[in-house]
Structure formats: C-alpha cells, structure tokens
Amino acid sequence: MVRQLPVLLFLSAFTPVFLIPFVLRWKRAPYLLSCAGLLLSACFSVYALVLISHGHTQHYYFGGWAAPYGIEWRLDGLSALIATLVSTVSFFVILGTSGFVQKEMRKGTVPYYMIAMLHITSLLGIVMTADLFNLFVFIEVASLTGYALIAAGGSKNGLMASYRYVILGTIGASFYLLGVGYLYAASGTLNMADMTRILTSIPPSKTVMMGLLLILLGLCIKMGLFPFHSWLPNAYTFAPDGASALIAPLSTKVMIYAFIRIFGWIIQAPVLTDYPVISSLRLLAIAAILAGSVLAFKQDRLKKMLAYSSVSQIGLMMLAFSFQNPVALTGVLLHMICHSVSKAGLFVIAATAHHRLGAETLEQFEGFAKRMPAEAFFFCMAGLSLIGIPPFGGFFSKWYMVSGALESRHFVSAAIVIFSGLLTALYIFRFLEKMFFAGGKTTPSGPREVTDFPFLISALSALGLLALGITAPLLFRWSLNHVLIN
Numbered sequence: 001m002v003r004q005l006p007v008l009l010f011l012s013a014f015t016p017v018f019l020i021p022f023v024l025r026w027k028r029a030p031y032l033l034s035c036a037g038l039l040l041s042a043c044f045s046v047y048a049l050v051l052i053s054h055g056h057t058q059h060y061y062f063g064g065w066a067a068p069y070g071i072e073w074r075l076d077g078l079s080a081l082i083a084t085l086v087s088t089v090s091f092f093v094i095l096g097t098s099g100f101v102q103k104e105m106r107k108g109t110v111p112y113y114m115i116a117m118l119h120i121t122s123l124l125g126i127v128m129t130a131d132l133f134n135l136f137v138f139i140e141v142a143s144l145t146g147y148a149l150i151a152a153g154g155s156k157n158g159l160m161a162s163y164r165y166v167i168l169g170t171i172g173a174s175f176y177l178l179g180v181g182y183l184y185a186a187s188g189t190l191n192m193a194d195m196t197r198i199l200t201s202i203p204p205s206k207t208v209m210m211g212l213l214l215i216l217l218g219l220c221i222k223m224g225l226f227p228f229h230s231w232l233p234n235a236y237t238f239a240p241d242g243a244s245a246l247i248a249p250l251s252t253k254v255m256i257y258a259f260i261r262i263f264g265w266i267i268q269a270p271v272l273t274d275y276p277v278i279s280s281l282r283l284l285a286i287a288a289i290l291a292g293s294v295l296a297f298k299q300d301r302l303k304k305m306l307a308y309s310s311v312s313q314i315g316l317m318m319l320a321f322s323f324q325n326p327v328a329l330t331g332v333l334l335h336m337i338c339h340s341v342s343k344a345g346l347f348v349i350a351a352t353a354h355h356r357l358g359a360e361t362l363e364q365f366e367g368f369a370k371r372m373p374a375e376a377f378f379f380c381m382a383g384l385s386l387i388g389i390p391p392f393g394g395f396f397s398k399w400y401m402v403s404g405a406l407e408s409r410h411f412v413s414a415a416i417v418i419f420s421g422l423l424t425a426l427y428i429f430r431f432l433e434k435m436f437f438a439g440g441k442t443t444p445s446g447p448r449e450v451t452d453f454p455f456l457i458s459a460l461s462a463l464g465l466l467a468l469g470i471t472a473p474l475l476f477r478w479s480l481n482h483v484l485i486n
Contacts, residue, residue: 038087058075068191074130075128096456097241130191132184143222158240161235174218175214179213212263225318226287242351252310286315297430306347310343328408338465342385349454376435386428393469
C-alpha cells in the first residue's frame with residue numbers, strides 16, 4: 001500500500017468523477033461522493049506526511065519503468081505538504097458550499113461536482129508529478145476545469161471572465177510549454193531530478209536562459225502575478241460563490257508550488273545565479289504588492305477586494321522566494337497555507353452574506369456585525385491573519401519572511417514585507433469599519449439551520465488560523481527538516 005500511496009491519494013479524489021453519473025437517482029449522491037473521496041484523499045495525504053516525518057519519501061513509477069525513462073510521481077516533504085493543503089481545504093469547501101451550489105447551478109449539480117472533482121485531482125497531479133511535461137498536462141486540465149467552473153453559473157459576467165481567463169491561460173500555457181522545450185533541448189530529459197543533475201553540470205547557455213524566462217512568464221500568468229493578473233479579479237468575482245470559494249484558496253497556490261518546485265528544486269541556486277530570473281522576479285513581486293494593495297483598497301465589492309488582495313499576497317510570496325533563503329522559503333510555505341485557509345473562510349463568508357442578506361458591496365455591509373455577528377467575528381480573525389497580526393498564522397509567516405530577508409541582507413525588501421502588512425490593513429479595516437462601527441440594519445439575519453455548514457467552515461477557518469499561529473514554530477522546524485532537505 002505504501003508504494004501505491006501517491007496513486008491512492010489521487011484516485012480517492014478522481015474516482016467520484018466516474019461514479020457520479022451512475023447515481024443520478026439520488027439527489028445528494030454527487031455531493032456525498034465528492035466529500036467522501038476528498039476525505040479519503042486527505043487521510044492519505046496526512047499518512048504521507050507521517051511517513052515523510054520518518055524519512056520515507058514516496059515514489060511511484062508508472063508501468064514499472066524507473067525514472068528518467070518512465071513517468072514518476074513523487075511525494076516528498078514539499079509535495080505531501082501541499083497535497084494535504086489541497087485535499088483538506090477542498091474537502092471543507094465542498095462540504096460547506098453545497099447550499100450555494102444548489103441555488104446557483106441552473107443545469108443541476110452533477111456537472112458541477114464532476115468538474116470540481118476533476119479540477120481538484122488535477123491540482124493533486126500538479127503537486128505529485130516529477131515530470132515537466134506531465135506538469136504541463138495537469139496544469140492544462142486544472143485550467144480547463146477552472147474555465148468551466150467560472151462560467152458554470154451562466155451569468156454574462158461569469159462567461160466573460162471565463163473567456164478572458166481562457167485567452168490569458170492559453171498564452172501562459174504556451175509560454176510554459178515552449179520553455180520546457182528549451183530545457184529539454186539543453187538537458188535531453190523531462191524528469192525533474194535528472195534535469196537538476198544535468199543542468200548543474202553544463203555551462204550557462206542562451207537555450208537554458210530562454211527556457212527559464214519562458215517558464216517564468218507562463219507560470220506568472222497562471223498564478224496571477226502582476227502585471228499578468230488581469231484574468232484573476234473578474235474570475236474570482238463573477239464565478240459562482242461555490243466555485244470562487246474553491247478556486248481562490250487553491251489554484252494560484254498550486255501554481256506557486258509549481259514555480260517553487262522548478263526554480264527552487266530543479267533549477268538550483270548555483271544555476272540561477274547565471275541567469276536574470278531572480279532579479280526579474282523581485283521587481284515583479286514588489287510591483288504586485290503595491291499595485292494589488294492599491295487596487296484592493298479602491299474596490300467596493302467584497303469579492304473583488306479579496307481578489308486584488310490575492311494579487312498582492314502572491315507578490316509577497318514571490319518576493320520572499322526571491323531571497324533564496326531557507327528561513328524565507330519556510331515563511332512562503334507557511335504563508336501559502338495561511339492564505340489558503342483565510343481565503344477559503346473569507347469567500348465562504350462572502351457567499352453567506354450574499355445569499356442570506358444580499359450583501360456584496362461595501363455599503364451593503366453596514367451593520368453586518370449586528371446581523372451576523374459570528375461571521376463578522378470570523379471575518380475579522382481571517383483579516384487580521386492576512387495583515388499579519390499575532391497570534392494568527394499570518395504573523396509568523398511574515399516574521400519568517402522578514403527574518404530570511406535580513407539574513408540574506410535584503411533590507412529594502414524586508415521593509416517592503418513589513419509595509420505590505422500596513423497596506424493590507426488599509427483595505428481590510430475599510431470593510432471592518434463598515435461591519436462593526438457603521439449604522440445600517442440591526443435586525444438579526446434569522447435563525448440558523450441545524451446543519452449550517454458555511455458557518456462551520458467559517459469557524460474552522462478562523463480557528464485554523466489561530467492553530468497555525470500556535471503551531472508555527474513546530475511547522476517551521478518540520479519544514480526545515482523534511483522539506484528543504486529534499
């Protein structure tokens with residue numbers, strides 16, 4: 001069983017895609033099958049973390065052909081950590097958004113759950129593959145299903161947002177594939193470990209430089225890094241509420257994972273110093289932090305503010321990665337987790353406010369704390385984590401980023417990381433002020449249902465951020481011992 005663990009983790013989430021069409025007689029079956037598959041996948045991913053903690057990296061070779069000749073899947077410290085994030089967050093989002101999905105899917109929930117599960121399994125494939133071409137395949141499957149999820153509600157704005165994402169996503173995929181072609185021409189292999197060995201043994205070349213720059217551009221588009229972010233705000237804003245709560249926390253984080261895997265593991269520091277990748281990335285990241293924060297502050301629609309906030313946070317993570325420092329990289333990994341958990345909770349709260357109160361814009365959130373006090377409190381907790389206020393996980397992730405910047409003598413960048421928290425506070429407190437201190441309606445929103453799953457997910461998100469803050473030193477040591485050594 002241990003040898004097949006990567007495949008079991010994948011198939012647990014993938015199997016419901018094929019089972020759902022055969023259980024159409026039961027209205028709740030697609031939802032229940034999706035939850036069951038993701039719960040099993042999350043259990044396998046946690047088991048992988050336990051094995052890795054004992055020094056057992058998991059490899060699976062398709063057809064019995066060992067790498068570099070065959071296709072390899074690998075679960076090491078980094079991939080198991082992100083696989084756990086994907087499977088766990090997606091389980092809770094699918095669990096908590098079924099009511100929104102039933103209201104918004106005009107053609108029924110069966111196509112939605114099939115596409116959503118295919119999207120999640122493609123994200124898991126991105127995380128586990130050890131082959132650059134198969135990484136491209138899974139990125140494209142994730143993109144295609146993402147396009148469908150954004151347009152699933154059938155609204156005009158959703159269709160246009162999906163169309164824009166299709167255009168830019170296709171450009172990004174083309175850049176990535178061309179870049180992989182250049183690296184293959186230089187190394188003669190697509191296996192990640194084999195390419196690492198070869199690229200460290202050959203002199204710098206224009207072929208490798210072109211490949212790296214094309215991959216950089218392709219992944220920057222896919223992750224929504226400024227100025228390649230134009231698909232992201234409308235995609236998050238006009239997607240159905242259930243879809244945006246699934247896409248926003250995970251899709252860009254997995255693309256950041258792919259970036260870290262390529263430019264942190266495959267293309268190692270001695271090779272990167274020969275090419276202008278890191279300096280280019282640092283400039284883009286600083287621009288993303290500033291522009292994303294300013295644009296977020298200007299938004300009156302909550303979901304669009306959260307979308308531009310993601311642009312800024314993506315820039316923050318890329319800036320910390322550019323330090324090429326193990327402490328900063330650990331901060332990036334912790335921030336990926338904290339950002340995913342916080343955005344899952346925030347988008348679920350936004351969906352709850354939309355469906356129960358009709359609130360979408362800043363003015364409509366006046367008096368929100370009096371009408372839905374628990375959700376307002378959970379929103380505040382998630383927002384404080386985004387800002388970087390202790391004792392939430394976001395504080396410790398930024399602490400490690402700043403510490404890594406100072407260790408690597410990037411003093412200006414360290415100041416920018418700190419300043420990013422102040423910028424985040426501006427647009428988060430703008431909404432908190434309306435929720436807690438403005439007037440507005442004071443009538444409570446009404447009694448809750450017994451199974452109020454959106455409320456549960458919002459609460460778990462807020463408590464999870466608090467738990468991440470409490471356990472941050474343990475996660476830091478675990479990452480140093482089991483992620484950065486691989």
